[in-house]
Amino acid sequence: MKLYARALLALVVATAIGVASGRQALAQTDPLASWNDGAAKAAISEFVHATTDQSSPKFVPPEERIATFDQDGTLWVEHPIYTQVIYCLDRVPAVVKEKPELANAEPFKTVMSGDREAIAKLSMDDLLKILAATSTGMSVDEFETEVKRWLGTAIDARWKRPYTELTYLPMTELLKYLRANGYRTYIVTGGGQDFVRVYSEQVYGIPPEQVVGTAGGTSYSYDKNGRPFLTKDPKLLLNDDFAGKPEGIHMMIGRRPYAAFGNSTGDQQMLEYTKAGDGTRLAMLVSHDDAKREYAYGPALGLPDTKVGRFTQALYDEATKQGWVIISMKKDWKRIFAFESEQ
């Protein structure tokens, strides 16, 4: 009887361990673990099931499974200023050192003054001048090296972390979930294509050829050893924002996405274009409504308008009319950043 009791005990223990590890496995296999249950999470799951189940009338063949993501404000923090603009501003001293005649020329003089208020007031024209001075005129390899170096050292002011850590954990889960279901994930950003391609693979698992962004031309020439290289030109080829997003998607991908994700007026046309396709399509907008954990902005939320990431009432109204799904950072996201402790 004693032996029998021990065997029974062993069985009970083994079963308990089995159940516990089964539960753990189940928890680990929720691909969207950082999402709270709700309309947004449900919309994603339903879309993926409908388009990947062979018996579904909405089945999408693997080669057509394209999902496009805006970057700034959709995959990582854009407030109060785009990361790429910070990069350009940080590069100004080095550029002025090389070309001292710029020290007294605007807008470089203002940037060199360090006067934050004055810098914040720079116009779009000023920023384009700074962009041209800091991001063109060098070879594509030099640009890549410089951006990599900067990303390895620059620290954001609020979280005191590298910018590449300011990605939204629920969105990186979503990228992986879509890829695990045969979707190719693309970034379609108003930001610089060459800039984002430097870190897209490491940060998002998105290879350079799946980054569509605002792109300038390059010029092919030879160095003194006859070795060819490409120089970044200040000539704009693709302004990948607003209507430029579907135009860029057509040029760079040549297929209409089945799912598209954005957060601002610059993403409107990409989401419209996506939803206008046949079959089932998913369009989602990230709403920045979490002042505590991230930021809260946008007239659609009764909050101040911003220069970047404009979430207007008109955009909100179109989302409602077209059946786009709003993602509330506050309600839908359990955690926002990977570095946050779990709630």
Next chain:
Amino acid sequence: MKLYARALLALVVATAIGVASGRQALAQTDPLASWNDGAAKAAISEFVHATTDQSSPKFVPPEERIATFDQDGTLWVEHPIYTQVIYCLDRVPAVVKEKPELANAEPFKTVMSGDREAIAKLSMDDLLKILAATSTGMSVDEFETEVKRWLGTAIDARWKRPYTELTYLPMTELLKYLRANGYRTYIVTGGGQDFVRVYSEQVYGIPPEQVVGTAGGTSYSYDKNGRPFLTKDPKLLLNDDFAGKPEGIHMMIGRRPYAAFGNSTGDQQMLEYTKAGDGTRLAMLVSHDDAKREYAYGPALGLPDTKVGRFTQALYDEATKQGWVIISMKKDWKRIFAFESEQ
């Protein structure tokens, strides 16, 4: 004994069948079966082994395995006139019917006259006017439908077959062989990106997003039902020929190829750019030296120069200097077309 003899016979027969089917299997598994043994075939095999063998010092990680192919004259027949030009010329009557005022305007008048000699003398400017009139001003969907329809009905003059059958069998074997070894194959063509994308998947197994070509802009707008669509503009965004090929590769792929294949001066910079990368890189040029089975042209072969697919002495000299491998259609290719009977 009788039983033993029968068993022995059965064994002999089984062995013979086994050997025969083994031989057949071996023949079937040569991925480059339409290539004769020689320097070109050997260069391909060596390159693939060196870059895909994990123990090789020249190993290339799968994500970096990019191979780029010119189309006209490299993957399919370009002589005596590019297929896309034939498409444009064939479209002229329909365009003139819609816009009768063009009937008496050049170059449309010449095309409508059917005078082959006069048509052959049209200038590049004339051809660009015809291209703009026949391939822009409609939606990207309408263009795709029209090209598909044409490809389904048009027949080439020499072989009396659809143009999509005029692909070089050894090159389609090469595409498959590279893909089987983890390479992503891209078309990088001076031809129209939107044109080639219509049939690239079906004809070459290359999806639209892996076609880089000369590209015009598009404009986003809405139809009367508020449904968005893209219209093809006559504005040139990327002239994907000569230096435009490496520039286009940078823009559309963002990685330097490990292997590149071309046949004319328009491919020179793509091959230079490819070979200038670190590690082992393969650059190959198809030489059209088979007047009987295809065409023979190019000053490098002591043959007349041509408007299309120029194989100049300077290109030949650079190939020799840079270690590019010449593919002789006559010597290296057992069969040129899939529809040919085996030699």
